[in-house]
Amino acid sequence: MIQLSGLTKRYGEKVAVDDLSFTVRPGLVTGFLGPNGAGKSTTLRMILGLDLPTSGTATILGRPHRELPHPLRTIGSLLDAQAVHPGRTAYKHLLYLAQTNGIPAARVDEVLGLVGLAEAAGEQAGGFSLGMGQRLGLAAALLGDPPVLLLDEPVNGLDPEGVLWIRTLMRGLAAEGRTVLLSSHLMSEMALTADRLVVVGKGRLIAEGEIGDFTGAGASVVVRTPEAASFAGRLELSGACVQVHGDELLVTGMGAPDVGRLAAAESVTLFELTTRHASLEEAFMELTRDAVEYGAAR
Template sequence: MIELEGLTKRYGEKVAVNNLTFTVRPGIVTGFLGPNGAGKSTTMRMLLGLDRPTAGDVRIDGKHYDQLKDPLKYIGALLDAKAMHGGRSAFNHLLCLAQSNGIPRTRVHEVLDTVGLTAVARKKAKGFSLGMGQRLGIAGALLGDPRILMFDEPVNGLDPEGIHWIRNLMKSLASQGRTVFVSSHLMSEMALTADHLVVIGQGRLLADTSMADFIAQNSRSYVRIRTPHRDRLVDVLQRAGMTVVQTGSGPLEVDGGKSERIGELAAQHQIVLHELSPQQASLEEAFMQLTAESVEYHAHSQAPPEQRQPWGDGWRKEG
């Protein structure tokens, strides 16, 4: 288990992490989300003792990281897949880590096989592709067979097969009762992997909740309906206390009603339906809604060529 209490980190006047308090529990995959500059990497570095907190506390199974003997047996982490000696082979890179933490040599062979790098175990890491480097970094995290795993952008550089593999690996580790904490900007993948979410913005905690509750609380759910009898159906639904949004001549959108009840009402009044489908926002849409005020870096779409004027910081249209 990972426990943060009032965790704060300042760099001069800049507050990178602001009074974070949350717990990452075993048995589930916990996603760690936030816009660029939100403080995710700084938080993870403090978990591993790479940065010292300005205030607050963080503990790994009740201890500070520097109190752990053979820390790879407690927590395995992938923060930077390039953090390795390029002149060493994959095997020797892992062997050095193993020897520094009292891990047997046989375990190196096991994790290389787990991540699919046995065939290139004797090749130098500097010749590895980004995806192969990610696999080697994951092997390092697994090396001590720890109860806690922490991954920062684990699918970076992986092909579709690799993404499917790491997703199933994280779920398998959690099902074994381990603590799995993963940060990623790939929302579609996080939606398929995480059970629980911790979301931060500008260093502050924005959400600490289940995936389902996060989406429900930060997005609009409605039922989409297509029917050739629009006016009749609108009248029926409004009399039943439902809010109907009419989108021109397109489908109806109904707030405050379940699709089963809408279908029953339509059947009772002999109204033909061509579509009746519940609509739920994606994790990406819910995330964008929650963090809109916390985004530090904003990109702006370009104006059409005829509206651009080449001066100043960008392009602008003459008034």
């Protein structure tokens, strides 16, 4: 488990993280989302003890990172896959990490095979593609077989097969009871991978909850009927909000069962009655529209 309580980080007058509190529970993949400048990277660095908080705490299994006796065997992390000496081979890079954390050398071959780099074990990391570098970073995160994983943009540079592989891997690790915190800008991938979401903006917590809470909140009902104009008026009298587009109505504030019952009572012919859930991207944009620090001109 990862637990943040009142976590705050100031750089002079700049508040990068502002009284942030949330818990990442075991057995789930928790997505960590926010626009650029939201404080995600600073938060991840404080969890890993790379930056000291101005106030508040970040603990892993009840301890700050600096107090973990064997950090790599407690939490595996991937913040920057390029943070590898370019002259070292993949095998030597992982071997040195294993030796300094009391991990058997045999584990190096295991994780190289797990991430698909067994045949590249003797190649220098400086010659790796972006995707191969990501796989090496993941191998380092998994090296200590840790109960907690913290990964920042782990699918960056991976091909479709690699993206599917890591999605399956993350969900499998969570199913084993591990704690997985995953940060990414790819909303479509997060929607397929995460069980829970934590959304931050301008250093503060905006929302957290099950992923269905985010996509379900923006649900609307699509209705197609030859009596669109008159039925729209009846729906509005019943308290719904309705947008009319030809023979199609977009209804909010009333669920599909109630729309169907009203149509039956009014003898309205329906060609379509479906519920449309907001995508995670739509929900994210709505949640963070007032928390975008570095947005494009409109």
